[in-house]
Amino acid sequence: MGFDIHILGTSSARPTGSRQVSGSLVVCDDGVAIVDAGEGFQSRFAVQRRRMKKFGDTQIKVGRVDVLCLTHGHLDHTWGVLPWLHTLSLDKREKPLLIIGPTSSQVLDSLLSNSKLPEDISNSDLIIQWRSWHQLGGTSKQLGFPVRWILGDVENDRWIELMPDSNSVVELEKMPQPKGWSENKIKALATNHTVPSCGWHFSSKGKRGKFDRLRAAELKLTEAQRAGLAKGENQTLESGEILSASEFRGPDSGVISVVLSGDTSEMSKGITSMDNCDVLVHESTFLDEWSEHAKNYLHSTASGAARTALSSGTKHLVLTHFGARIKGAEEMLSQADQELEGSQVTLSAASDGDRIHVSDSGKISHHYWDEQGWSS
Ligand SMILES: [Zn+2]
Ligand SMILES: [Zn+2]
Structure with missing residues (x-):
């Protein structure tokens, strides 16, 4: 299936009449x-699931969620996490959940070293929030399903796991991958x-072409030949x-x-250090x-x-x-478009509920949501 990105909030800092704060599904x-998962995330997630049931080609079951990746600790990106965890608990989730986010070295x-946190730490650092969530019932023991809390110093690729139930670290x-993910x-x-x-990068391993079993059967090949x-x-x-083997794949x-x-x-380093990316969903606040x-x-x-996309x-x-000052996306699109002139990079602007799909063969399509369903 490739990747289907669901963008559930496209407003920065606070909700507006037509846009909610950050939260996406991959x-x-x-x-x-x-x-x-900013404020109101779980309601938007529920709405999107209903839309998929009615108009989509696949369903997104909550039970299929294996990992929550946080980009940073500002509340418009995190305030919806704890209520959603509590709902998973009420729904008697048993499956493990991995939660990963960035902090400083x-x-x-x-x-x-089990010492005091640095004096100049921001209130929005994830460690401060995570500790308060743990106090408010957000641990494996209290939720009733295993949650792994992973914090990383992304630039130096250093990772730790917090174990709030035993108060240890x-x-x-390396950064763990979601359980059971192989492709x-x-x-x-x-x-x-x-x-x-940090930003989050999702990549497929790529797949070998299908073996032509039918032709092998027609030619009555031996097991060894096959x-x-x-x-x-x-x-x-x-x-x-x-x-020729190549003709059989x-x-x-x-x-x-x-x-x-x-x-x-x-032009953040992590993103511009890539040399290949099918879809970049990038913030565009101003x-x-x-x-x-x-x-x-x-x-x-x-x-x-x-400019980041070009690099x-x-x-x-x-x-x-x-x-919040941005009314429509037209001006945004035209300014970005000017910068992309003469390049091969294509461009679109997201609204809440949109889906961006990349197929296994790399075909990219933006599906715009309106109450009648999605259209490209
Ligand atoms: Zn933000
Ligand atoms: Zn922010």
Whole structure:
């Protein structure tokens, strides 16, 4: 199926009449990942599930959610987490849930040495929020299902696990992947915001083309000949005819990848260090007229998002996280478009409920939501 990204909120900082705050789903064959869950997330998730049931081609079951990836600790990205965890508990979830988010190297050091948190830590650092959620019932023991709490210093690729029920912290060798995921991988990308932050990168492993069993059966090949062809070795038949292994496989599907940026200034290192990305969903809080604001608050303008797309091998850029002053997305689109002129990068702007799909073969489509269903 590739990746289906559901964008459930496209407003920055606070909800407006037509846009809610951040929260997205990334659906793939392995399961569902949630990226950020701002205020009201679980209601929007429920609405989207009903829409999928009525208009969609697949259903998104809550039980398929394996991982919650947070981009940073600002409340418009996190305030919906704890209520949603409580609902999972009421629904008697048993399946483990992985929760991953960024913090600073100083916070990791103090947690590992069991000392006080740094004095200058922001109230929005995830460690502060997570500790308060744990006090309010957000631990495996209190929720009744296993939750793993993973914090990372993304830039230095250092990871720890908090175990609130035993009040301990363990250092990890690497960032864990969701349990049972075999075809797709998640990676954190360092971004640049007023608190520790990261973007989230999802990639498929790519699949080998299908073996032509029918033809192998028609030719009455032996088990050894079949196995050889399947491994990529040409086979010589008794008649002297040579069978080329490449003719027995359909085309391979390449690696596909999608990135959701979270809040960040333009050209953040983690994102521009990529050389290939099918879809980049990037924040675009301000128009160019407010580029000073973007610089001061470490957000991006629409054209800044476009510059980031150009430097990261992106094929399609989706703008989101619009400031409350932005009425429609047209101006955003035209400023980003100007920056992308002459490039191959395509562009769209997200509204709440939209889906962006990348197929296994890399075909990209933006499906716009309205009350009649989705249209491309
Ligand atoms: Zn935000
Ligand atoms: Zn923020």
